[in-house]
Every structure is written in structure tokens, then in C-alpha cells.
Amino acid sequence: MRRVLVVGIGSGDPRHVTVQAIEALNRAAVVFEIERGASELTSAREDILRRHVTADFRLVSLAEPRRDRESPEYASAVHDWRSRRADVWERAIERELRDGEEGAFLVWGDPSLYDSTIAVLDEVAGRGRVIFTIDVVPGISSIQALTARHGIVLNRVGGAVLITTGRRLSDHGWPSGVDDLVVMLDAGGAFRRVLDHPCDIYWGAYLGTADELLVAGPLHEVADEIDRIRAQARERKGWIMDCYLLRSRATE
Numbered sequence: 001m002r003r004v005l006v007v008g009i010g011s012g013d014p015r016h017v018t019v020q021a022i023e024a025l026n027r028a029a030v031v032f033e034i035e036r037g038a039s040e041l042t043s044a045r046e047d048i049l050r051r052h053v054t055a056d057f058r059l060v061s062l063a064e065p066r067r068d069r070e071s072p073e074y075a076s077a078v079h080d081w082r083s084r085r086a087d088v089w090e091r092a093i094e095r096e097l098r099d100g101e102e103g104a105f106l107v108w109g110d111p112s113l114y115d116s117t118i119a120v121l122d123e124v125a126g127r128g129r130v131i132f133t134i135d136v137v138p139g140i141s142s143i144q145a146l147t148a149r150h151g152i153v154l155n156r157v158g159g160a161v162l163i164t165t166g167r168r169l170s171d172h173g174w175p176s177g178v179d180d181l182v183v184m185l186d187a188g189g190a191f192r193r194v195l196d197h198p199c200d201i202y203w204g205a206y207l208g209t210a211d212e213l214l215v216a217g218p219l220h221e222v223a224d225e226i227d228r229i230r231a232q233a234r235e236r237k238g239w240i241m242d243c244y245l246l247r248s249r250a251t252e
Contacts, residue, residue, distance in 0.1 A: 002097045002132035005104040006111045006118055008139015011241075012208030014048050016140040024137045026055045030096050030103035032089070033061045040237070044209070045106055060096045062088055074167070082116055086123040094130045108241075110141040113163070114184050142243050143182055145207040150216055152202060154245070155180060166190035174248075181246040189227055191246065195220055198249040205233060205242035219246065 005024045010016020025031070031053075033045065049059075065084035071077035097103040107117050121134055143163070147154050155161050162178045166186025174194045175181065183190060191201060197219075203226050205213040213233060215226050234240045 002093065002099060002130070003102040004093065004097075004121055004132050004134050005102055005137060006121065006134060007104050007106055007137045008110045008141075009045070009048055009106050009108065010140040010208060011109050011142040011145040012044060012206065012212075013145075014044075014051050016145070016208055017048055017052055018137070018139065021137045021139065022052045024102075024135070025049070025053050025057075025104055027102050028053075028055075028057050028104035029098070029101040030058045030060055032092060032096075032103055032105050033059055034105075035061050035064050040239075041108075048106070058096065060092060062092055078116075082120050082123065085116070085120045086127075089120060090124045090127065090130055093124065093132060097132070107139065108142075110139045111136050112138070113141050113143070114165070140208075142184070142204075142207050142241070143245075146202065146204045146243055146245065149204055149207065149212070149214055150202045150245075152245070154182075169193055174246075179248045181248075182243065183246065184243045186242070186244075188230065191219060191226075191244065192223060194246065195223060197246075200247045200249065201226070201244050202247070203242065203244040205230065205240055207241075207243075211237070213242075 005028060007021050007024050009021060031049065065081060065088065067081040068077045093103065105117050107115050111118055118136065124130060125132060125134065143154065156179065159179055161180045161182060162175055163182045163184065166183055169183055169190040170193050174197045199219050200217065201219045201222060203215045213229055215222055215229065230240060230242065
């Protein structure tokens with residue numbers, strides 16, 4: 001039977017790749033590479049493979065279907081995009097992965113956190129046309145990289161942490177009963193929705209790479225700085241990956 005490996009490779013630093021991930025990649029006969037616009041991400045993945053994989057493997061590039069980011073029906077647009085990804089991946093697994101072989105999909109950060117790889121592969125497996133098993137190898141997430149670089153603990157004593165998206169923060173504001181809030185997938189400036197909430201922000205972009213950017217401080221004092229740095233970085237590189245922790249002062 002075919003086996004598909006979903007391998008978390010960290011947030012950018014090749015040293016984030018775990019021993020378990022290295023062992024899995026060295027078993028893979030095929031590595032499936034998703035084609036994306038940012039050439040730096042492709043180069044980073046290839047660097048990881050050069051550094052850590054000594055076994056022979058076949059590199060198979062998969063076209064990335066276009067996602068409709070303007071649709072007012074967000075959930076429907078995501079479902080449609082995942083189904084079209086499943087079409088591409090199903091054909092590739094059937095064509096490229098032989099019976100008894102293992103093939104790997106590389107996932108930035110950890111596969112369990114705001115990533116669709118597992119969901120897409122589950123859809124492919126559920127169709128029943130290609131039979132395979134799925135093994136997941138965890139990775140260092142951008143959240144772990146963020147807290148490490150700022151030298152902070154994610155939670156406070158006995159406290160909870162909510163992980164959410166920039167879209168939800170923009171739409172709903174600061175969630176009731178939440179003291180510590182991690183925000184991901186922010187298209188830009190969602191933290192301005194909560195400028196009136198007394199809190200500190202710990203922000204990071206391109207975490208684990210040579211271009212890493214960090215800002216921390218009271219939100220109302222550093223919001224403009226983050227917006228400026230973020231806009232300059234996006235203009236310079238053409239893309240950005242960032243996340244941040246908002247830590248309420250209301251309970252102090």
C-alpha cells in the first residue's frame with residue numbers, strides 16, 4: 001500500500017526540522033512540492049532537502065489551483081479551492097507513487113495549525129480511487145518560533161490562550177473572557193480593531209529566516225511601527241508571513 005507522509009518542517013530555519021522529520025524524509029521515494037509564487041519559499045524547502053536528505057528521491061511539482069480570495073462566501077471559496085487541490089494531488093499520488101512507496105508533503109510550521117494538507121489528503125483518501133495511509137510528523141510552528149524569539153511564555157499561570165485569525169479579530173473584536181490571543185492569517189492591521197483594549201503585542205514576520213522581523217510593546221504605541229515595517233517588507237519581498245500574540249493588561 002502507498003503511504004503519504006505529512007511532514008512539518010518548521011517556520012523557516014532548516015534547524016527547526018526534527019529528527020523524526022529527517023527520518024521520515026529519508027524514507028520518502030517521492031517528495032511532492034506545491035508550486036507557489038514566492039521563490040524564496042521554494043528555495044528554503046530545497047535547502048532543507050539538501051541539508052537533511054541523503055537518500056534518493058523523486059521531486060514532483062504540483063500546480064497550485066487559484067483560490068478566490070475576493071468571494072464574500074469565505075467557507076465556500078475555501079471548500080472549492082481544497083477540492084481542486086484534491087483533484088491535482090489525487091492524480092499525482094496515483095501517477096507518481098508506486099505501491100509500497102512513501103511520498104512526502106512538506107508543510108510549513110506544524111500540519112495541525114491553519115494548514116489544509118491533512119484535510120485535502122483526507123478528501124482524496126475518502127474518494128476511494130487511490131488507496132493510501134497517512135502519517136503526520138509534527139513540526140515547530142510559527143507560534144513556537146514567535147514566543148522563543150521574544151523570550152516569552154505563551155500562557156500565563158493557569159491561563160488559557162486563544163488562537164484565531166485576523167479575519168475574526170477584525171469582524172468581532174476582542175473575544176469575551178480571553179486574556180491572551182494569538183492571531184494568524186492577518187491580511188494586515190487587524191490589531192487596529194482592538195487599539196482601545198489595554199494590551200501588549202509581540203509581533204514577528206519571516207520567523208526563522210534571515211529576514212526575520214520582531215516588534216514588541218504596548219499595542220497603542222507600536223501599531224504604526226508594525227504597519228510601516230510590514231508594508232515595507234511586503235513591498236520589498238512581494239509576500240509576508242507573520243503572526244502575533246496580544247496579551248491583555250486588563251487582568252493585571
